[in-house]
Amino acid sequence: MTREKLGALEVRVWSGGSGAPLLYLHGFEQHPGDASFLNRLARHREVRAPEHPGFGESTALEENYDVIDVALHYRRLIESWRSAPVDVVGHSLGGMFAAELAAISPHLVRKLVLVDAYGLWLDDHPLPDPFALSPRDLERAKWCDPAKAPTPEPSAFEANGNAEALAIFRAQNLGTATKFMWPIPDRGLSRRLPYVKAPTLIVHGEADGLIPTGYADAFARSISEARVAIIRNAGHLPMVEAEDQFLAAVDQFLS
Amino acid sequence: MKFHWFAEVTYPHLPPDFRERYRSAWVTPPAHLIDPVKVGETYRMFIRLMQIADQVGFDGLTVNEHHQTVIAMTPSPNLLAASLATSTKNAAITIVGNSLALYNPPTRIAEEYAYIDCLSGGRLAAGFVLGTPMDSVFAYGMPPIEVRARFEEARQLILRAWSEPEPFIFNGKYNKLRYVNIWPRPIQKRIPIWVPGGGGSIETWDLVNQHDYCYGHLSFSGLYSSKPLVDAFWEYIDKKGGNLNPHRMAFTQIICLANTEAEAEKNYYEAVRYFHRNSAPGNFGNPPGYTTIRSLKASANQVSIGRNKLTPEDRIRASRGEMSFWEYDDKGYIIAGPPQRVRQRLRELITDLRIGQLIATPHMGNLAEEIAAENTRMFGYEVAPYLRDLWADQPDYWTPEASQKLVAANAPTARTDAGSRSTPSFEAKQAGK
Numbered sequence: 001m002t003r004e005k006l007g008a009l010e011v012r013v014w015s016g017g018s019g020a021p022l023l024y025l026h027g028f029e030q031h032p033g034d035a036s037f038l039n040r041l042a043r044h045r046e047v048r049a050p051e052h053p054g055f056g057e058s059t060a061l062e063e064n065y066d067v068i069d070v071a072l073h074y075r076r077l078i079e080s081w082r083s084a085p086v087d088v089v090g091h092s093l094g095g096m097f098a099a100e101l102a103a104i105s106p107h108l109v110r111k112l113v114l115v116d117a118y119g120l121w122l123d124d125h126p127l128p129d130p131f132a133l134s135p136r137d138l139e140r141a142k143w144c145d146p147a148k149a150p151t152p153e154p155s156a157f158e159a160n161g162n163a164e165a166l167a168i169f170r171a172q173n174l175g176t177a178t179k180f181m182w183p184i185p186d187r188g189l190s191r192r193l194p195y196v197k198a199p200t201l202i203v204h205g206e207a208d209g210l211i212p213t214g215y216a217d218a219f220a221r222s223i224s225e226a227r228v229a230i231i232r233n234a235g236h237l238p239m240v241e242a243e244d245q246f247l248a249a250v251d252q253f254l255s
Numbered sequence: 256m257k258f259h260w261f262a263e264v265t266y267p268h269l270p271p272d273f274r275e276r277y278r279s280a281w282v283t284p285p286a287h288l289i290d291p292v293k294v295g296e297t298y299r300m301f302i303r304l305m306q307i308a309d310q311v312g313f314d315g316l317t318v319n320e321h322h323q324t325v326i327a328m329t330p331s332p333n334l335l336a337a338s339l340a341t342s343t344k345n346a347a348i349t350i351v352g353n354s355l356a357l358y359n360p361p362t363r364i365a366e367e368y369a370y371i372d373c374l375s376g377g378r379l380a381a382g383f384v385l386g387t388p389m390d391s392v393f394a395y396g397m398p399p400i401e402v403r404a405r406f407e408e409a410r411q412l413i414l415r416a417w418s419e420p421e422p423f424i425f426n427g428k429y430n431k432l433r434y435v436n437i438w439p440r441p442i443q444k445r446i447p448i449w450v451p452g453g454g455g456s457i458e459t460w461d462l463v464n465q466h467d468y469c470y471g472h473l474s475f476s477g478l479y480s481s482k483p484l485v486d487a488f489w490e491y492i493d494k495k496g497g498n499l500n501p502h503r504m505a506f507t508q509i510i511c512l513a514n515t516e517a518e519a520e521k522n523y524y525e526a527v528r529y530f531h532r533n534s535a536p537g538n539f540g541n542p543p544g545y546t547t548i549r550s551l552k553a554s555a556n557q558v559s560i561g562r563n564k565l566t567p568e569d570r571i572r573a574s575r576g577e578m579s580f581w582e583y584d585d586k587g588y589i590i591a592g593p594p595q596r597v598r599q600r601l602r603e604l605i606t607d608l609r610i611g612q613l614i615a616t617p618h619m620g621n622l623a624e625e626i627a628a629e630n631t632r633m634f635g636y637e638v639a640p641y642l643r644d645l646w647a648d649q650p651d652y653w654t655p656e657a658s659q660k661l662v663a664a665n666a667p668t669a670r671t672d673a674g675s676r677s678t679p680s681f682e683a684k685q686a687g688k
Contacts (some may be wrong), residue, residue: 032581126521132538168551175544177399182398182544183578 001034003057006077006139012057014049014216018043019221019252021083021085022254023074024049027092027132028118028177029236030169037239040247042090048075052097054176056169067180067187068123078108081098082124085110087254088198092211099196099219106197111254114219115203116211116236118181119189125214131174131182142236150240184228193222200226203246205234229253256645257654258604259349259614260308260631261507263327263337264301267523269533273577279537281324281389288384294328295627302338302625304617307628309343310667311635314379314654317349317614319451319473321387322394326534333367338373343472347658347664348375351451351471351505351614352382357395360430361409365416365437372441375656378470379441384409385459389539399544403458405429417441447653449505455484456550457491464497469653471505471611475530476573477587477620478604481506485608486574502611502651507605509616511584511591512633519591522626524580527589529620532576559590594637601642611646612653623668640669668688 001014014031016038024046026032031051034210041047053073061069074097078084089185090098095117102109121127128141139146178189199224204216213230220226229249234242266289270276277284277510305316321327329335336348342435348371353364372379385391385406392399408427415423415435422436451471452459472485485506493499509527513519546554556650565586572578584587590600603615617630651659 063401131542134538166553167554168548169550171543171546172542172548175548178392178398178400178542178544183394183396 001051003086004009006073006080009053009061009073011053013116014038015095017045017049019045020254021045021081021086022047023086023098024080024090025074025088025090025094025098026052026055027094027116027183028174029092030173030216031211032240035240037247038241040243042248052094052176057172060176063126066180067096067189068092068104069105070097070180074101075105076136078105079128084108085184087111087113089113089115089250090117091115093180093185093238095119095128096158096185096187098181099193102198102200103189103192103195111199112198112200113203113250113253114200114207115217115238116205117202118185118211119187119217120215120218120222121184121186122214122218123188125210125212127185127215128209129183130210131178135250143235144205144207144233144235144241148186148241155169180252184255190234192223193219193226196223199253201249202226202228203238204228204230205236205238205241206230210236219226256642256647257314257318257502257612257651258634258642259347259505259612259637260305260311260617261317261319261351261614262301262304262616262618262627263319263321263530264297265533266294266325266328266528267297269325269529269598269621272632274383274532274535275543277390277509279391279535279539280326280533281387281536282393282539283323283537284523286635289325289328291578298330298335299629301335302342304624304631306342306628307631308617308635309339309346311632312639312662313346313631313635314658314662314666315349315612315614316343317351319351319382320354320384320390322390323670324389333371336371337374340371340378343660346659347380347655349380349449349614349654350382351380351449352384352470354386354391354395355383355409355413355520356397356405357386357389357407358430360433361412362412362416362435362437362457364409365413366439366448366573367583369417369439369441372443373439373444376443378655378661379443380447380449380653380655381384382451383413383473384451385456387536387540388542388545389536392542399542401638402545403547407462414551417446430566436534443655443657447655451505452649453481453484454546454550455487455554456546457553458547458550460488460491463503464495467498467503467652469505471612472608473505473507473509473614473615474510474590474614475534476565476570477505477508478587478607479587480570482608487553489609499609500603500608500611500647500649500652502653504608504610505612506604506608506610507614507616508601509619510587510597510630510634510638511589512594512630512638513591514593514595516592517597519593520580523589523591523619523622526620526622526626527580527583527599528576531574531583531588531620533620535574594633594641597634598638598641601638602645604647605642611649611651617646636667640667643669 096119383643
């Protein structure tokens with residue numbers, strides 16, 4: 001991963017491949033690192049996967065920023081790339097950011113993929129509080145089969161096996177995520193989803209215990225050109241737990 | 256040396272299996288467990304106990320803010336403080352404190368503190384706190400990563416609201432106010448400010464150092480648990496060239512006074528266990544973002560210190576109520592026994608940690624009122640007067656001037672013979688005033 005200047009910020013970015021441009025925005029826990037699915041996405045594309053402001057080694061935005069500031073940050077990143085429009089894949093919290101970006105900068109987004117995305121709230125289907133789950137309950141909620149979950153997760157790249165470093169890395173990432181997800185991960189996206197013009201694929205792990213599949217339908221209802229792909233045998237991270245199915249669905253949609 | 260009376264206003268009638276049945280004493284314990292009539296009785300008991308504390312020479316009556324917990328039913332400490340302002344005469348009213356980030360606009364805190372200062376004749380010590388994670392981020396829904404910035408903005412707004420003579424405009428990041436002009440204003444021109452912590456946040460140390468506030472290490476786990484952090488605080492202040500006056504450090508300690516050690520165990524053991532068993536925060540104690548990365552890294556170096564006297568296993572047993580009464584004493588959670596022993600142990604604690612404001616806690620858990628009352632009296636007559644020599648050469652700028660004068664004129668003094676209480680008529684005299 002490399003560091004780049006973007007406006008006043010420093011951004012750490014994973015880059016790979018060449019071809020059609022694709023921006024990948026990671027989830028609320030951490031950047032996936034040099035994950036297998038990113039490498040495979042980059043076989044026929046130019047993929048850039050930045051670490052969000054305030055996560056890991058990307059510097060933070062000014063303290064009272066909001067989700068629109070993050071969307072503008074990614075608008076700037078795409079503009080600096082000089083390849084717009086680009087495809088955007090956003091996972092979890094990154095899905096919230098991707099949808100906001102597509103709503104306020106429709107000219108920059110060719111196709112949009114939202115993977116187990118946060119951003120909506122359904123009173124009849126309240127989401128669990130990911131910050132108050134015990135580590136064990138969090139594992140159960142995010143994996144379809146916790147016993148088969150990769151250990152360490154590919155996304156633990158930062159810590160090099162050092163438990164204390166991993167704890168601090170997690171505290172920083174999750175602390176930053178609270179800005180958008182605490183206490184309810186609804187920052188008004190439902191009002192802005194109708195502005196999304198890009199054809200959209202809603203990918204959702206069938207067994208996501210953090211965001212049930214009803215949310216995939218809710219996203220699809222609010223976006224004019226959207227369809228849903230449910231990934232079997234996967235929870236909140238289908239790109240890790242069911243990598244082949246995930247990539248097949250995404251490749252088919254983007255090609 | 257100053258002594259403040261404090262206790263968490265704990266609901267005393269929880270079922271014996273509360274800890275096993277409910278995952279947390281904070282945020283989510285079902286409210287149907289408590290009877291509002293008994294809550295009212297509990298509130299009145301605490302007011303009576305603090306009236307006794309005022310009569311027997313305590314320097315301050317301390318109240319605090321917690322939400323949605325069985326262990327401390329004081330969502331607005333200002334309400335209790337207002338009761339005390341009119342029903343006590345001498346002691347400071349030390350509010351430790353209001354959670355600055357939670358009120359919109361925070362001028363409400365400036366107003367209520369000013370009201371209490373006016374009502375009490377200038378006896379207010381004003382506490383500014385971030386609030387525990389259970390309070391500020393779970394019960395009140397503040398994103399953890401915003402708490403400190405909101406606290407800081409509120410602090411600046413409150414100080415200006417007290418001091419600016421004319422209406423002013425405040426364009427903050429979180430608070431936009433066109434006309435700030437609070438009524439009333441406090442009596443004290445310089446209200447003592449206390450910033451209790453306990454988690455060892457370096458940002459809080461910087462704040463108290465920069466503004467010469469009173470820091471408070473508020474925990475109920477005693478000397479060995481706190482010593483690494485308190486020592487680190489003083490080292491930090493020293494390194495920064497700050498004020499090392501012990502009166503800018505407050506510390507809480509549970510006290511269990513009785514005529515004999517056997518009587519102490521009989522009177523307090525159940526209440527000490529009740530308090531510790533029923534105060535667990537469950538999964539709500541350590542959310543990401545509440546502590547900065549800088550402080551996390553610093554505290555990682557401190558946790559290993561002091562483990563020889565208080566191991567992680569000790570902490571778990573203490574919180575489960577599995578220690579014997581004298582283990583709680585030995586490990587520092589409580590200081591128990593006859594006055595002579597309590598004096599000696601407190602002298603060591605106060606000297607070791609360099610504390611000028613001892614927040615003594617003579618009530619805990621489901622302790623009966625008469626035992627807490629006697630504990631309070633014994634402390635006032637037979638402990639505090641014998642420790643007044645500590646730090647007597649250092650000025651105290653962190654207790655209100657008005658209460659310092661009143662308490663100095665009225666508090667019991669150490670007796671010179673071995674007879675009865677030093678000023679036996681004092682309490683009656685005070686009560687009859």
